[in-house]
Amino acid sequence: MEDLKEKLVKSGFGGELDDSKESREFFSHDASMFEIIPEIIAAPRDARDVEELVKFVAKHKKDNPKLSLTARSAGTDMSGAAINDSIIVDFKKHLNKLISVGEKRATVQPGMFFRDFDAQTAKHKSLLPSFPASRELCTVGGMVNNNSGGEKSLEFGKTEKYVPHMRFVFADGIERIVKPLSRTELIVKMAKKDFEGQVYKQIFELIEENYDAIKAAKPHVTKNSTGYRLWDVWDRETGIFDLSQIIIGAQGTLGFVTEATFNLVPRPEHSGLLVLFLHDIGGLGTLIPKVLEHKPATFEGFDDQTLLLSIKFLPSFLKMLGLKRFVHLLFTLIPDGFQMLRGIPKLVLMIEFTGATEHEVREKIVSLHKDLNPFKARYEINGIEEDPTEAASEKFWIMRRNSFQLLRSKVKDKHTAPFIDDFVVNPEYLVEFLPKIRRIIKKYKLFATIAGHMGDGNFHIIPLMKLEDPNDRKKLLPAMREVDELVLKYKGSLSGEHNDGLVRGPWLEEMYGRKIVHLFRETKDIFDPQHIFNPHKKANATWDYSYSHIRDHF
Numbered sequence: 001m002e003d004l005k006e007k008l009v010k011s012g013f014g015g016e017l018d019d020s021k022e023s024r025e026f027f028s029h030d031a032s033m034f035e036i037i038p039e040i041i042a043a044p045r046d047a048r049d050v051e052e053l054v055k056f057v058a059k060h061k062k063d064n065p066k067l068s069l070t071a072r073s074a075g076t077d078m079s080g081a082a083i084n085d086s087i088i089v090d091f092k093k094h095l096n097k098l099i100s101v102g103e104k105r106a107t108v109q110p111g112m113f114f115r116d117f118d119a120q121t122a123k124h125k126s127l128l129p130s131f132p133a134s135r136e137l138c139t140v141g142g143m144v145n146n147n148s149g150g151e152k153s154l155e156f157g158k159t160e161k162y163v164p165h166m167r168f169v170f171a172d173g174i175e176r177i178v179k180p181l182s183r184t185e186l187i188v189k190m191a192k193k194d195f196e197g198q199v200y201k202q203i204f205e206l207i208e209e210n211y212d213a214i215k216a217a218k219p220h221v222t223k224n225s226t227g228y229r230l231w232d233v234w235d236r237e238t239g240i241f242d243l244s245q246i247i248i249g250a251q252g253t254l255g256f257v258t259e260a261t262f263n264l265v266p267r268p269e270h271s272g273l274l275v276l277f278l279h280d281i282g283g284l285g286t287l288i289p290k291v292l293e294h295k296p297a298t299f300e301g302f303d304d305q306t307l308l309l310s311i312k313f314l315p316s317f318l319k320m321l322g323l324k325r326f327v328h329l330l331f332t333l334i335p336d337g338f339q340m341l342r343g344i345p346k347l348v349l350m351i352e353f354t355g356a357t358e359h360e361v362r363e364k365i366v367s368l369h370k371d372l373n374p375f376k377a378r379y380e381i382n383g384i385e386e387d388p389t390e391a392a393s394e395k396f397w398i399m400r401r402n403s404f405q406l407l408r409s410k411v412k413d414k415h416t417a418p419f420i421d422d423f424v425v426n427p428e429y430l431v432e433f434l435p436k437i438r439r440i441i442k443k444y445k446l447f448a449t450i451a452g453h454m455g456d457g458n459f460h461i462i463p464l465m466k467l468e469d470p471n472d473r474k475k476l477l478p479a480m481r482e483v484d485e486l487v488l489k490y491k492g493s494l495s496g497e498h499n500d501g502l503v504r505g506p507w508l509e510e511m512y513g514r515k516i517v518h519l520f521r522e523t524k525d526i527f528d529p530q531h532i533f534n535p536h537k538k539a540n541a542t543w544d545y546s547y548s549h550i551r552d553h554f
């Protein structure tokens, strides 16, 4: 389209437009291994601007089929879903305000950083518990649209549980509230003659006609971010119809979220961490269920590569933490230095308990400690913390939360290649599953860190590769196929948190079968008949397209 910028200005769009080379280069990447250069970046100032953008693209799509809109908040997406070749809609620049906050609920625009939002909810002793490991980098909008989860998901679940309503711009360019409806409210909605009425009616019919198949398709894992969550929309028994459940986790492929209201939980007042250093992971399959019996608040872990990397790049934490916290970190690492003299542990497990009193937390830790004696792991019990900065356990959280970011910024000759980065396999299968996954990593000579949410069986394996080297590139497809096949053999999910995007979208059929993926595509067609939102992602992704956009210069 000739002079897109000029046409957008004339259309009534009141936000900022930027088609400079530097910005297009910057927005051509997210945290994935892909690269696509956009035509222009549009930063709306308010919801009206978002509506204008959608109306503009809807109007011109027929004449210019390449036109599309891809939402972007902080751009930390690891699946390649925050990049595209047409218009990138930057929500972080202006749509980043807190609308209201109280003890139980907060309403916020999508572009607000989670860290800023968290500072506000902390004043009310409340918490949005579904924050990801990228909590210092990501926005709440990205969390909603990826259906993010993190270290607290074991106890509290993912973002899907915390959004009672939202404002959403549909493909006709109109912002509306989306929230759960009763049967009577649904009937009224479906009778409306506009685009919204049509979406409700068609989605209801699609789910009703395929009700049993859709309910049966729900993955049997504690966490899942793949596909469109049709199984959580309509419940014949309760009579509740909640369209927002398809939007949460849809990666902006169905429309744009312009405001979200979150339910908050009380911020735990006391917490304590039991850390296990495992020199042999053979007993993991029995250890994990034993730990889970004690119902910890979090159960995380990272491997020896992550540990070595954190030690190697220790100075870079200085910038991240500031001098005072860095010195504290060094000081608290001294006992672990002595531990390392006995050999680097293969796996460090972090088990956190929370409670209303210090005594309660201490009791929980002591009881687990006793039960774990037969496992011959070395232990460190970190002081019971009242301090929300988790001072004594901070060193472990730093390693766990920042390993991927360290890999991205520090290892210069190789690059992070997140393509097997987020699968979930129920803990009962791990004893069999883990050695098999390690064998695949070895077979393809992948140098990879492993970290993850042990309690959910959700693992982040991040290989370091030279993606510009054809020999390394050649490994991607067969290694991914082997890992995916193994995960699915153990009834797992290909993504617990990071979602489909370009990297997992092409493999949805392997996970769900043709019929269900066909229903996903119909869902997309109902919401977005002209395919103006985030093309080539999720159910409409193909490996040929994704593969052709793997980064080849750095």
Ligand SMILES: Cc1cc2nc3c(=O)[nH]c(=O)nc-3n(C[C@H](O)[C@H](O)[C@H](O)COP(=O)(O)OP(=O)(O)OC[C@H]3O[C@@H](n4cnc5c(N)ncnc54)[C@H](O)[C@@H]3O)c2cc1C
Residues within 6 Å of the ligand: 030, 031, 070, 071, 072, 073, 074, 075, 076, 077, 078, 081, 082, 091, 110, 131, 132, 133, 134, 137, 138, 139, 140, 141, 142, 143, 144, 145, 146, 147, 148, 149, 150, 151, 250, 251, 252, 253, 255, 256, 257, 258, 401, 402, 404, 405, 497, 498, 534
């Ligand atoms: C170091 C690191 C660690 C990570 N750890 C985790 C983890 O533990 N758990 C986890 O879930 N994820 C994790 N991620 C992935 C990512 O950070 C999260 O999913 C995060 O919530 C994305 O937020 P964002 O603001 O960066 O979103 P973006 O990357 O900007 O966008 C994410 C997706 O949402 C869409 N989107 C954004 N805003 C809107 C909107 N307003 N309307 C519609 N669609 C929109 C985008 O198009 C894209 O598809 C990690 C990433 C990194 C770099």
